[in-house]
Every structure is written in C-alpha cells, then in structure tokens.
Amino acid sequence: MHTTVNRQILLVSRPQGEVQTDNFRLVETPLAPLAAGQVRVRNHFLSVDPYMRGRMNEGKSYAPPHPLDTVMLGGTVGEVVASENAAFQVGDAVSGFDGWQEFGTSDGGSLKKVDTTAIPLSAYLGVAGMPGVTAWVGLRHIIGAKAGETVVVSAASGAVGSVVGQLAKQSGCRVVGIAGGPEKCRLVTETFGFDACVDYKAGQLEADLAAATPDGIDGYFENVGGVVLDAVLERMNAFGRIAVCGMIAGYDGQPMPLKRPSLILTARLKVQGFIVSEHLDLWPRALEEITGLLAAKRLHYRESVAQGLEKAPEALIGLLKGRNLGKQVVKLI
Amino acid sequence: MHTTVNRQILLVSRPQGEVQTDNFRLVETPLAPLAAGQVRVRNHFLSVDPYMRGRMNEGKSYAPPHPLDTVMLGGTVGEVVASENAAFQVGDAVSGFDGWQEFGTSDGGSLKKVDTTAIPLSAYLGVAGMPGVTAWVGLRHIIGAKAGETVVVSAASGAVGSVVGQLAKQSGCRVVGIAGGPEKCRLVTETFGFDACVDYKAGQLEADLAAATPDGIDGYFENVGGVVLDAVLERMNAFGRIAVCGMIAGYDGQPMPLKRPSLILTARLKVQGFIVSEHLDLWPRALEEITGLLAAKRLHYRESVAQGLEKAPEALIGLLKGRNLGKQVVKLI
Numbered sequence: 053m054h055t056t057v058n059r060q061i062l063l064v065s066r067p068q069g070e071v072q073t074d075n076f077r078l079v080e081t082p083l084a085p086l087a088a089g090q091v092r093v094r095n096h097f098l099s100v101d102p103y104m105r106g107r108m109n110e111g112k113s114y115a116p117p118h119p120l121d122t123v124m125l126g127g128t129v130g131e132v133v134a135s136e137n138a139a140f141q142v143g144d145a146v147s148g149f150d151g152w153q154e155f156g157t158s159d160g161g162s163l164k165k166v167d168t169t170a171i172p173l174s175a176y177l178g179v180a181g182m183p184g185v186t187a188w189v190g191l192r193h194i195i196g197a198k199a200g201e202t203v204v205v206s207a208a209s210g211a212v213g214s215v216v217g218q219l220a221k222q223s224g225c226r227v228v229g230i231a232g233g234p235e236k237c238r239l240v241t242e243t244f245g246f247d248a249c250v251d252y253k254a255g256q257l258e259a260d261l262a263a264a265t266p267d268g269i270d271g272y273f274e275n276v277g278g279v280v281l282d283a284v285l286e287r288m289n290a291f292g293r294i295a296v297c298g299m300i301a302g303y304d305g306q307p308m309p310l311k312r313p314s315l316i317l318t319a320r321l322k323v324q325g326f327i328v329s330e331h332l333d334l335w336p337r338a339l340e341e342i343t344g345l346l347a348a349k350r351l352h353y354r355e356s357v358a359q360g361l362e363k364a365p366e367a368l369i370g371l372l373k374g375r376n377l378g379k380q381v382v383k384l385i
Numbered sequence: 386m387h388t389t390v391n392r393q394i395l396l397v398s399r400p401q402g403e404v405q406t407d408n409f410r411l412v413e414t415p416l417a418p419l420a421a422g423q424v425r426v427r428n429h430f431l432s433v434d435p436y437m438r439g440r441m442n443e444g445k446s447y448a449p450p451h452p453l454d455t456v457m458l459g460g461t462v463g464e465v466v467a468s469e470n471a472a473f474q475v476g477d478a479v480s481g482f483d484g485w486q487e488f489g490t491s492d493g494g495s496l497k498k499v500d501t502t503a504i505p506l507s508a509y510l511g512v513a514g515m516p517g518v519t520a521w522v523g524l525r526h527i528i529g530a531k532a533g534e535t536v537v538v539s540a541a542s543g544a545v546g547s548v549v550g551q552l553a554k555q556s557g558c559r560v561v562g563i564a565g566g567p568e569k570c571r572l573v574t575e576t577f578g579f580d581a582c583v584d585y586k587a588g589q590l591e592a593d594l595a596a597a598t599p600d601g602i603d604g605y606f607e608n609v610g611g612v613v614l615d616a617v618l619e620r621m622n623a624f625g626r627i628a629v630c631g632m633i634a635g636y637d638g639q640p641m642p643l644k645r646p647s648l649i650l651t652a653r654l655k656v657q658g659f660i661v662s663e664h665l666d667l668w669p670r671a672l673e674e675i676t677g678l679l680a681a682k683r684l685h686y687r688e689s690v691a692q693g694l695e696k697a698p699e700a701l702i703g704l705l706k707g708r709n710l711g712k713q714v715v716k717l718i
Contacts, residue, residue: 106651114623114651277647290447299647309642314610314632317658318439318447325650 178379199224354378511712532557687711
C-alpha cells in the first residue's frame with residue numbers, strides 16, 4: 053500500500069544572525085499520483101551542508117536566496133518507489149537534490165543512479181558526492197599541491213576538509229588540519245591520517261600553527277574565514293595558493309575583516325574562491341579518483357547522523373556551531 | 386677633465402610611519418679609477434617608485450630590507466662616460482639599477498643599452514621600463530581582460546595605472562580609473578583616454594564607483610589597498626580577477642583590514658599578488674607591445690620631474706602622498 057502523505061520542512065523565515073529552529077516549519081502534504089515521465093523517490097538520507105546557511109540569507113551571494121515557504125533545499129539519496137519514467141525502475145538507488153522531504157517527485161533530470169555494492173548510500177552525500185568533489189577541485193585544481201609542500205585545511209574533521217587532507221597526503225604533502233577541540237583533532241590525525249592538527253579553541257592558534265608548519269604553508273583550503281584565515285596568511289610561503297571554499301565564520305552576517313590583505317602582495321599569493329557546481333567538467337575525474345581510493349580503503353570518512361526529518365533544522369544549527377563530527381546527514385528510514 | 390667626486394644618497398634610518406627626509410643623507414664619495422671590465426655611467430634620471438617604501442622597512446616582504454648606510458636603491462638611466470668593458474662604449478645610453486647617485490660603477494651586468502631615437506631616455510624608467518611592464522603583466526597575464534569587460538585601475542594617473550588603462554582600452558574594455566583629486570582625474574580621462582575616473586577624495590567613492598561601473602567590475606588592477614579595495618570588491622562580478630600590484634595604503638605600517646573577504650567566495654574571485662621581476666619571461670612580449678604602441682603614438686605618459694639629486698627624498702615622500710602626476714623621476718643633468 054502506498055503512502056499518500058509527504059512530510060516536508062519549509063524555510064519560512066530568514067535568520068537574523070544565527071539560524072533558529074523556527075526559521076523552519078514541518079508540514080504534511082498529499083502525494084499526487086505520478087504524471088507521465090515522473091519518478092518518485094523515498095529519501096533515505098538528507099544532506100546538511102554549510103552552504104545552506106548562505107542560501108537562507110536575502111543578500112547577494114553566488115546563488116539566489118532560497119525562496120520562503122518552499123521546501124528547504126539540499127542533496128538527497130534514496131530509492132525509487134514509483135516510476136512513470138523508463139530511465140528509472142522501482143528499487144533503483146539514486147542521489148538527487150530533492151530537499152528536506154521524505155518523498156521527492158521529479159522528472160528524473162537531477163537524479164543519478166548510484167552503485168551501493170561497494171559504497172554505502174549515505175556516502176554519496178559526502179565523500180563520494182558534492183563535498184568530496186569540492187575537496188578534489190580545491191586541492192587538485194585551485195591549489196595544485198605538489199609533493200613536499202605543506203597543505204593546511206580548516207574545518208579539517210568535516211566532510212570536505214577530511215577529504216582534502218587525505219588527498220593531499222596521497223600527493224606526498226605535509227598535511228596540517230585546523231579543527232575545534234581535542235576530539236575533532238584526534239579524528240583528524242588518527243582516523244584521517246593528517247600529520248598534525250591544530251585545535252583553534254586551545255587559545256594559541258598562531259603559536260600552535262607555527263609549530264605544526266615549520267616550513268611555512270604552501271597551500272590552504274579555506275573553510276572558515278575570520279581569525280583562522282588571518283593566522284594562516286601570516287605563515288604563507290611565497291607563491292602560496294588559497295582555495296576559498298567556505299567562510300562559515302561570516303555566514304551569520306557579522307563582518308569578518310581580513311587583518312593584513314597586504315600579505316597577498318608580499319607573498320605573491322593566489323587567493324581564489326570557487327563553487328564546485330561551476331566545475332562540472334572536473335566531476336568525473338574527481339569521482340574516479342575518490343571512488344577508487346574508497347574501494348581500496350585508502351580514503352576514510354565519518355558521519356554524524358541525525359534521526360528523523362524533524363531533526364534536520366537542529367542538525368544544521370549544530371553543524372554551523374561545529375557540533376558535528378564528519379559529514380552531517382539526516383536519516384529518514 | 387673627469388669628475389672625481391660622486392654624490393650619493395644613503396638610506397640611514399628606517400621610517401617610523403611616514404618617510405622623512407632625515408631617513409636619508411647626501412654624501413660625497415671619491416670616484417676610484419675603473420678596474421678591468423667595469424663601466425661608469427653618468428646617471429641622467431633616477432627613478433622614484435612606490436615599491437621603495439616597502440624596501441625601507443625592516444619587516445617581512447618579498448625582498449629583503451634595503452641595508453642601512455648604503456646608497457638608496459632604484460632604477461637609473463644615463464650615459465656611459467668611461468668603460469673598461471668591451472660591451473659598452475663611451476656615449477652609450479643605458480638603463481640600470483644604480484640607485485640614488487650621480488655615477489654608477491659596475492661590471493655592466495645589470496646595464497641594458499636603450500634606443501633613444503624614438504623614445505626619450507627617461508621613459509625607460511616608466512612606460513618603457515619596469516612600471517610599463519608591471520602594467521602589462523598585471524593586465525594581460527593576471528587579469529586577462531577581454532573585450533566588453535569592465536576594468537578598474539587605482540592610482541590611475543600613475544606610471545603603472547595609466548598604462549594599465551590604456552592597454553585595457555586597446556583590448557576593447559570599458560576602463561575606469563580611481564585617482565585622488567580633479568586634476569589627476571582629468572589627466573586620466575583626457576590624456577590617457579579612460580572612459581571615466583572616480584575621485585576617491587570627493588567623499589562618495591561607493592556611489593561614484595557604482596555610477597561609473599553600471600555593469601559591475603570584471604578586472605581590477607590594485608595599486609592602493611584600503612577603502613578603495615573594499616569599495617571595488619563590493620562591485621566585482623562573478624569570476625572577476627584582481628591583480629594585486631601595490632598596497633601603498635599599508636606601506637607605512639598601519640593595519641589596513643579588508644572589510645568583506647567573504648566576497649572572494651561569493652563572487653568566486655581570483656585575487657593574485659605579483660612582482661614584475663618574477664616574470665622575466667614576459668618582459669620581451671610586454672616591451673614589444675609597449676614600444677610598438679609608443680612609436681605609433683597610441684600610448685601616452687606623463688612625468689613629474691624633480692630637479693637635482695638632493696630632491697630625491699622629497700620626491701619619494703611626495704609620491705607616497707600622491708603629489709606626483711604620472712611617473713616620478715629625478716633629473717640629474
């Protein structure tokens with residue numbers, strides 16, 4: 053017997069500063085019968101990602117603000133439960149971009165079949181999905197890290213940062229993570245194999261970073277901004293490259309000035325912002341390397357799993373406060 | 386009869402904040418007879434450039450601090466007056482890097498013969514020398530400006546900025562200068578042919594810049610830093626490129642924070658610092674284009690000329706305060 057009700061989380065207001073649970077509302081909506089060409093997916097996992105914070109704002113960004121009173125956007129993985137589209141069969145495992153809802157109904161254009169024999173479904177939201185490719189593009193395409201160089205990654209225990217560091221190790225780099233707290237730092241060095249991890253909450257970021265990067269820093273994968281970026285800039289070597297992927301510290305609207313932009317000149321740095329969805333040509337190469345490493349068990353990942361659709365807002369709030377360990381997902385089934 | 390005394394200006398102390406004339410001292414030194422292989426040049430013009438301020442500091446920069454109690458560094462052009470080196474004849478016009486002194490004596494390794502039939506000697510310190518090549522490298526190599534794009538240049542009336550704008554016009558760009566005061570702005574539009582010039586001293590930088598760049602900004606040649614950089618960043622289009630050539634505003638040691646570095650991410654900008662002396666491979670191409678345009682009278686320049694060696698410190702101080710118009714030189718003869 054088919055379920056006839058869909059549960060969805062709508063974005064209903066824009067955060068003033070920090071995200072609050074009442075920026076969202078859970079609604080129940082009837083599921084209409086499929087039209088010709090449509091596919092219905094029962095989502096098993098929702099993705100929770102830092103970029104979502106930016107989409108909740110009204111202001112100028114790389115993408116338009118997510119419209120109010122619509123289903124909160126986001127990546128999803130699940131199983132086809134009904135199909136009027138010859139390209140999809142009931143039972144297919146797929147990744148998509150259905151947002152925060154139990155069922156996604158679409159023409160299948162943004163769905164992609166995924167192989168779960170070697171890689172678990174949820175990993176397609178993380179290491180084998182957008183965050184993993186983000187790590188690859190920033191490290192391989194923007195930073196271009198070479199053997200012997202020192203690469204630093206902020207938010208190092210997260211879905212993106214953990215992959216950046218592991219890929220840089222594969223390239224023969226010295227890899228130093230920056231993360232918040234001893235638990236995350238342990239994960240970074242013990243599970244993800246970084247050479248060192250600096251706990252920015254320990255109160256001596258500059259000194260600890262200096263000790264961990266005796267030869268300076270050649271490549272920096274920027275996920276946070278703010279004082280961390282200032283500290284890293286001071287240690288960049290000549291011709292260093294900085295891939296700017298995220299600036300969580302500034303998402304809530306506080307101004308996060310950069311203390312010494314003149315270092316960009318004196319160290320002849322390249323500082324480049326990028327959005328992974330604008331490098332679609334690189335995705336196949338990225339996923340080929342990532343899935344190969346995963347299959348060979350040479351790439352590790354960790355997930356924080358929230359249980360149930362109604363927990364998605366709290367999961368996002370926790371992520372933005374750094375409470376997750378590894379990739380944050382919401383499990384629906 | 387040969388002169389036997391050389392007059393030189395030494396750097397004798399490091400500025401605390403702004404440069405003062407007493408950071409320098411004029412001395413007279415005997416001229417020794419030439420040894421085998423040496424060349425003696427009577428300098429006609431000394432160069433005065435913004436980068437000199439950085440070299441006067443003790444701190445970390447792209448080049449070591451200029452040592453105290455030695456002749457102040459800088460580019461020079463002049464005439465060979467004695468030679469024990471087969472590669473140079475008395476009467477040869479040469480450019481070099483002899484520093485602030487009337488006579489330079491060297492093995493000729495850093496001297497380059499220049500052709501003054503079509504291009505005046507002093508121009509080899511400006512448009513046909515390091516500043517002109519700096520403009521070319523920043524615009525053609527870092528920014529890569531394309532027809533139809535909007536390019537903004539700060540310090541637009543200066544030796545570098547004026548060439549950046551004219552080269553960008555050659556490429557079919559809309560070109561907007563930023564300069565201090567109505568006289569400089571007139572020079573920028575009337576003599577150098579920019580489409581518009583914003584006077585940052587007029588008190589409404591953001592509004593004036595917005596009016597002058599209705600389609601946003603695709604390329605920015607950064608010569609000053611500080612509030613000008615903040616204002617430009619706010620108007621950068623997606624995938625904009627910023628060539629960071631100078632940050633005069635910060636040379637005196639004040640911190641000049643960047644207000645919204647997160648724009649680097651949201652607009653996916655590339656921000657790259659560069660030093661022209663590290664792109665020697667590009668000099669021949671740059672000079673070929675520049676001298677061709679000069680010969681065709683399609684590239685214009687302006688000089689501020691200080692008279693006499695003893696005026697060099699004041700000329701530098703004036704340059705750093707923006708009192709010059711165009712390339713600042715010191716005429717010795």
